[in-house]
Structures are given as C-alpha cells and as structure tokens.
Amino acid sequence: MIKGKDLKPQDMGKPHEQLTKLEKLMDLPAPYDKPGMEPSLTEPKDAWKEKFCASLDGYIGIDTLTRPTTKEEEEEQVEMFLSGLEKIFSDETNRNFIQPLLLSFEYCAKCNTCSEACHVFQASGQNELYRPIFRSEVLRRIARKHFKKGSGIVEKFIGADIDINWETIARLGELAYRCNLCRRCAQTCPLGLDNALLAREIRKIFSQEMGIAPRPLHEKGTVLQLKTGSSTGITKPALLDNIEFIEEDIEEKTGKKIKIPIDKKGADILLTHNAGEFMAWPENPAAFAILFEDAGLDWTLSSDLLGYDNVNYGIWYDDSQAKKIALQQFKVARDLGVKRIVLGECGHAHKAAAVSADRLFTGEDYIPKESFLPLLWDLIKNNKLKLDPSKNNFPVTMHDPCNVVRMMGIVQPQRDIIKAVSPQFREMTPHGVHNYCCGGGSGFAIMKSMNFSEFREKVSTRMKFKQILDAFQDTIEDPTIPKYVCAPCSNCKGAIRDILKFYKVTEKFNVHYGGLVELVVNALVDIEKPFLDFLRDD
Amino acid sequence: MLLLIFIYISILAFILTSLSVAIRFSKMPMHSRWELYPVPKEKGRSEYGGSYYEELKWYEKPREISLFGELKEMLKEMLFIKNLFVNQRQLWWLSYALHLGIYLLGLWTVMLLVGAVTEVAGMTIISDEGVTSHWWAGLVYYVTLFAGAMGAVLTALGSGGLLLRRVTMESMKKYTTGQDYFNLLFIIIVLVTGLVVWASEPTFSYGREIMKGLLTFSPISADGPLTLHIILLGLLLIYIPKSKMSHYVAKYFTFHKVLWENEPNLPGSEIDQKIKEAAGIKSGKTWAAPHFQAGGPVSKDQ
Ligand code: SF4
Ligand code: SF4
Numbered sequence: 001m002i003k004g005k006d007l008k009p010q011d012m013g014k015p016h017e018q019l020t021k022l023e024k025l026m027d028l029p030a031p032y033d034k035p036g037m038e039p040s041l042t043e044p045k046d047a048w049k050e051k052f053c054a055s056l057d058g059y060i061g062i063d064t065l066t067r068p069t070t071k072e073e074e075e076e077q078v079e080m081f082l083s084g085l086e087k088i089f090s091d092e093t094n095r096n097f098i099q100p101l102l103l104s105f106e107y108c109a110k111c112n113t114c115s116e117a118c119h120v121f122q123a124s125g126q127n128e129l130y131r132p133i134f135r136s137e138v139l140r141r142i143a144r145k146h147f148k149k150g151s152g153i154v155e156k157f158i159g160a161d162i163d164i165n166w167e168t169i170a171r172l173g174e175l176a177y178r179c180n181l182c183r184r185c186a187q188t189c190p191l192g193l194d195n196a197l198l199a200r201e202i203r204k205i206f207s208q209e210m211g212i213a214p215r216p217l218h219e220k221g222t223v224l225q226l227k228t229g230s231s232t233g234i235t236k237p238a239l240l241d242n243i244e245f246i247e248e249d250i251e252e253k254t255g256k257k258i259k260i261p262i263d264k265k266g267a268d269i270l271l272t273h274n275a276g277e278f279m280a281w282p283e284n285p286a287a288f289a290i291l292f293e294d295a296g297l298d299w300t301l302s303s304d305l306l307g308y309d310n311v312n313y314g315i316w317y318d319d320s321q322a323k324k325i326a327l328q329q330f331k332v333a334r335d336l337g338v339k340r341i342v343l344g345e346c347g348h349a350h351k352a353a354a355v356s357a358d359r360l361f362t363g364e365d366y367i368p369k370e371s372f373l374p375l376l377w378d379l380i381k382n383n384k385l386k387l388d389p390s391k392n393n394f395p396v397t398m399h400d401p402c403n404v405v406r407m408m409g410i411v412q413p414q415r416d417i418i419k420a421v422s423p424q425f426r427e428m429t430p431h432g433v434h435n436y437c438c439g440g441g442s443g444f445a446i447m448k449s450m451n452f453s454e455f456r457e458k459v460s461t462r463m464k465f466k467q468i469l470d471a472f473q474d475t476i477e478d479p480t481i482p483k484y485v486c487a488p489c490s491n492c493k494g495a496i497r498d499i500l501k502f503y504k505v506t507e508k509f510n511v512h513y514g515g516l517v518e519l520v521v522n523a524l525v526d527i528e529k530p531f532l533d534f535l536r537d538d
Numbered sequence: 539m540l541l542l543i544f545i546y547i548s549i550l551a552f553i554l555t556s557l558s559v560a561i562r563f564s565k566m567p568m569h570s571r572w573e574l575y576p577v578p579k580e581k582g583r584s585e586y587g588g589s590y591y592e593e594l595k596w597y598e599k600p601r602e603i604s605l606f607g608e609l610k611e612m613l614k615e616m617l618f619i620k621n622l623f624v625n626q627r628q629l630w631w632l633s634y635a636l637h638l639g640i641y642l643l644g645l646w647t648v649m650l651l652v653g654a655v656t657e658v659a660g661m662t663i664i665s666d667e668g669v670t671s672h673w674w675a676g677l678v679y680y681v682t683l684f685a686g687a688m689g690a691v692l693t694a695l696g697s698g699g700l701l702l703r704r705v706t707m708e709s710m711k712k713y714t715t716g717q718d719y720f721n722l723l724f725i726i727i728v729l730v731t732g733l734v735v736w737a738s739e740p741t742f743s744y745g746r747e748i749m750k751g752l753l754t755f756s757p758i759s760a761d762g763p764l765t766l767h768i769i770l771l772g773l774l775l776i777y778i779p780k781s782k783m784s785h786y787v788a789k790y791f792t793f794h795k796v797l798w799e800n801e802p803n804l805p806g807s808e809i810d811q812k813i814k815e816a817a818g819i820k821s822g823k824t825w826a827a828p829h830f831q832a833g834g835p836v837s838k839d840q
Contacts (some may be wrong), residue, residue, distance in 0.1 A: 194572075370594070374593060
C-alpha cells in the first residue's frame, strides 16, 4: 500500500492488494471538530476483495466489475477496454464528444490549478488518487502506450510508462466513479480543459464496450426505466394509487381539495418529476400541485411509460441509453399534445432534457423544455400566490444543484423565490455557479452497493456538510431552533438526507432538509397548519 | 542562402501547422452540448453566471448575446491569463512572465521588421555615429531595444522559474513527462543562444539585417553563434504547433466551441440544420456492449 501523498500515476499498474487508503480527511467545523463526532472508516471485507476490484482505495463502486477467473477472461477484458479506448477516439463511434475529448486529452499543462477546486480531492485530505488530473493522466498514459508503441526510452519520454494489465484497467474504471462529474475543476482551468469529461469517457468505455456499469445506474436504472417506465420500478397502476394518496394527504394537511390532472390532452404544461419523489418525498409533488392549482395553471402529469419519470441516468455513463430515454420522454409530451415540458425539482433531469439531449433531435420532434424555477418566480412576482414569509421564520440555507446552476445557468430565480418566502435565508460559501457538489452527483446518491456509501458520506459529501455547518454556525449548537437545508433537486436531496443521518445532525442539532416548493407552500397565507413536517405538532 | 531558405520554411511551417491544428478541430463533428457557466456572452447575466434559461418561455424570446462580453473575457484571458490569476496566483507570476515575454518578443520581431523596412526605404536606424537623429529612427530603435530586452528577461525568468518549480514541487513533478521538460528546455536553450548573440551586438542591428535579407531575398551573413541561434529558433517554430504548446489554438476551441457554446437547437435554426445533416451519416462501426446489439440482452448478467 502506498501513502496517499506518495502515489504516482504509474503505480496504477503495480501489484498492490490495495493501492492506497484514506487517512486524515479534511477537518470539519464545530461541533464536528471534536473527536468521536463522526463514524470512523471501515476496512473492506475479504470476500469483496476476492470478487470485485477493491484494489484501488478499498471501496467498490462498480458492482458488476468482477474479477476474471481465468487468464483468458482477463485478457479478453483488457482487449475490450482497449477497443473501447479506440472507439472514444474515433469520430465514427464518438461523434458527439470527440472534439471536447481531444481538447481535454491533449493540452493539459499539469499546472494543478484544478486541484484546488475539487471537493473530493480536498475532502480526502488531498490524497493524490483523487486529484482531478490523476485519473486523466492515467488515461493519457494508457492511451499513449497503446497507440504509440515505441522503444523504452521513447515511451518514457512521452509518458507512456504505465503497465496495461487487468488491475490497471479495473482500477481506472473504479476511479472514474470517484468523481462527481460536477465540473467545478473545469471552471478554473486556464486552458478550459475538463477532467470530468475524461472521467465520463472512461465510464463510457466500460459501459458501451465492456457492458460494465454500476447496477443502480444501468440494470436497475436506465434498463429498468426503458422497460417499466421508471427506474424506481413504479408501474402505471402504482403511480395512480400514489397520486390518489397524495391528494388525500394534501386535503388532510391543508384542507385543500385538489384533483391532480393526469394525461390531460393539449395542456399548456406537462410537469415532470423525478419518480423517486412519489415514493420518498410525496410532499414535493404535492407542493407542486398545490402551487400550480392555486395559481390556476393549465397543467398535467403523465402516466405514460417514461412520462412520469424525468430522470435520465444515461447522461452519467452511457450516451446511447441517454438518447433512448430522452427520445421516449419527448415522445410522451408530443403524444399528449402539451405545449411545453416543465421540469420539477430534479437537477440532472434539467440538464438531460434541456441541455444534453438538445441536439439529439431535429425540428419535427421539437418540444420546448424549461425549468420550474422561472415559472415559480413569475407566479410569486406577479402575486399569483399569497405568501406570508414570517411562517418560515427559521434559518434556511440553499444548495445549488450543479446541473441547474453550473451547467444550465439558472442562478437568480431560486434566490428571488427563497428570499420572498424565507426571512432568515443565508447563502452557503461559495454558492451559485461556484457551489460545491452535494457529493451525490453523477450517480453517487443512488450507488449503495458494498461500502460505497461510506466513500460518499466520508469523502464526496464532506465539503457540502462543511458548507451546511458553516452556514448555520450561529445556531447549530442550539437544538431548539430548527434549521432547513433547501435542495431543489431530488438527487441532492437524497445525498443531503444521507449526510444528516450519517452524522446524526437532525437528531442532535435539529437540522432538516427538503425542497424549495415545500418551503413556498409552507408560506401560503391560506394554510392553517405548517406544511413542513418538522414544524407540525402531530 | 540556405539559412535564409530555412528561415522562410520555419516561419511558413509555424503558420501552416498552426492553421492545420485549427482546421483539424473545426472540422470535427458538432458535439453534444457541454457548456459551463459563467458564459460571458450572456447579456446582463454573465457576471453571476446566468443564462437564457432563467427566462420564462425562453424559446419564444429573442436571444440576447453580448459579443462585447465575450470579447472582453477573451482579451482578459489572452492578455492577462485571468483564470490563472484568480485561481493560482503563485504560478501566475511565472506563467505570466513567460507569456508576456513571448508577446514582447513578438513585438520585437515586428519592430525589427519595421526597422528593416525603414532602412530599405533609405533611412538608417543606427550607424557608427549612433542612432540617427530623426524621431522615427529613434522610436524604432528604442522600442526594439526595449521589447527585445524586456522580452528576453521575462521569458527567461518565466521559463526558468517554471522549470524550477516543476522539478522541485512533488505535486507537479509526478505528472510531468520527459516531453514536458523538453519543451521548457527547448525554449530556454533558444533564449540562451539569443542572449549570447545579443551580448556581442546590443543594438540588434543583426536582427534588422536578417529582416532585410528576408524582405529582399538576399543572403544574410551570420557567424557561428548567430547561425546556431537561427537554426534552433527555426526548429522551435516548427516544433511548437506540433506540440501541446499549440494551446494558443486549442484555447479558442475549448472556450468558444465548448465551454461558452450554448446555442439552443430551435426549429429552423442553424443547429437544427446541422443535426439533420448529421443524421444522414451512418457509421458501420458501433460499440460492443450487449445493449448496443439489436435484440441482445440489455446487461451483462441477463
Ligand atoms: S488546470 Fe487544466 S491545464 Fe492545469 S492541470 Fe488542471 S486540467 Fe491540466
Ligand atoms: S468534476 Fe468535480 S469531482 Fe470530478 S474532478 Fe472535477 S471537481 Fe472533482
């Protein structure tokens, strides 16, 4: 095992049982600066080491990357990786990304400006393994070795000095899942290069060529979604049941009798949710329904296959899966004859539908896609909703989902909204386009196999946890004051739920989390009892 | 005469190879959107990183683009290397010294050319009696001297400092290849030979003589050190656009064609047209995973 700070890209091919391990992590602010406040790190189980690739940092992110049992199988996997490598560099097989890929691949000056920006690298206590260019440099060295075969000296000169074997490749695959694809690093690169893009291309080689991707993303993600309509596995009848339950719940909580419109042909708006909301946070679709009905919008939900789940995990690891899903989602909207798709509180769905899939289809299939944020701000600005901000008189901070902010440029509307409903709002530092990822980005929020959650809680969400604690420093240690982390994105919300649980923050310090629409509904004048559960007595 | 031809070739090679890098990138297929905010051309919003998506029914409204915003950001990056200044000040000092030095050496080259034209036109810049008393001759002489001297000093400080930093800082050394060192060393060696030549003739008259040779296509006389310097400089010019030092071309694409390129695909737009064209291109090659094969299992375990 090599100490984190001594690790070099060439070590990726060396025969260590485990290349390196986490040691001293980034310090957390009070009250988590005292010993014993957070669970300690654990060791991977021996059985996992035998079956999977635990030889990187002891964590297993790809639960389908199993150790080959024969020499032939091993060689075959290496061969497949190399053929996939060739395909990302071909404009026949990688048309959509060849240009940005080559730019980021060829021009890195190794100036390390990006390292400062990466929350994973910083949170790990600056373990070399997680430096944004470590992974990119390993990919470069493998590619150079593969494409430009030369003598020993030439290889060393151009940096083709890495051993290509199964271990190197498997570790690189794992390492592609130690990056949240948040692209904060790319904002700082003086040459405009993007290490996230390279991490994503590695994920593509594994998925598109080798058929290897974390189960929660592929088999139980995109594949399930294409088959049943949703990666949650909810079917149409289950969804309808769920909506009925939501209607009852709305009446019970607010006294409002609302019939949620479903499959209404020709409606102005098709509202799409991350289907996870229906199961884990039904108060979120409920809040949307309350606000949209209050404002008198002409809207509908869809119960069609792929019409009720706006997620698209494909954008994290596989171009073709992303395309298939987007295609069907847009088709639902066109078949319903709606005028536009409005995306609810799911960050990656925003990016997938409005940005990533924007150039996949031509005019005939065009359907406008927009975020709920400008719409909601418009309703508030024009007094379509009667609000009393004093109902939200407790400290509130807001997390900016990377996909909505850094990758789509929606920054101001959510601030206008939250300031209109929350008198004690305070920003995180930094925020807006320079925010830190919640740590659940690019699939981490739903990847829970083996010990991967531990990596997420201890490392990838650590910076967000620090930001939350910093934002509440004035009241954190007073458990009588409730505090609210607003995360207008389903995945971020999941990641934040897990942080609060892992570090026992709700239990000890009365910190809660939820979306933005819930906060707005809680401020509605005509609702008697609080809408937010933690404010209710029952 | 051979030397003269070599100079022509190396200058031409520099321009043509740089151009071919640009052409190579511009001919690549249109990529999926991959923008990153702040995007400076977003009018009134670029300060905080906003975009047209903040607008209700953005697709029905005219797109407001500020070319001035984009140009301003581009110039800040070109003239001051802003991103590095903001995010890594320490390194910026060295990198900026190197780049400013190179810009000044560029100015110096132009001034040598101006001097040569002036002399061909009949006005001597400097003779044994000193700088010609005409204001123009004085201007040309001193700007050349200033640009050359400052350029050489800054480039030397920058490249030397960068090299030193690279060999002493563990976090940089690990990622540096032999070729990265070679690039820096190459610049330094050219610079050193240049300094040796300059030391023997501080007025840069030899530079104007070479320019005159180039302009009038007449042989140039060069002693040993000058010949060596010219050959090395020529080789450097040929090499730069072939190496990753050609980032002066790449940077245009990374920013303008990738990070700041957020043109939406609206019906009837140019993008829409390009997508239609691309849809006609069918490739025989595809990926090998099961879910790419028609009717195949969707995942490894099925
Ligand atoms: S900031 Fe850019 S050029 Fe510098 S090391 Fe990072 S990716 Fe490479
Ligand atoms: S994309 Fe985010 S997580 Fe990945 S290397 Fe860059 S800053 Fe780190």
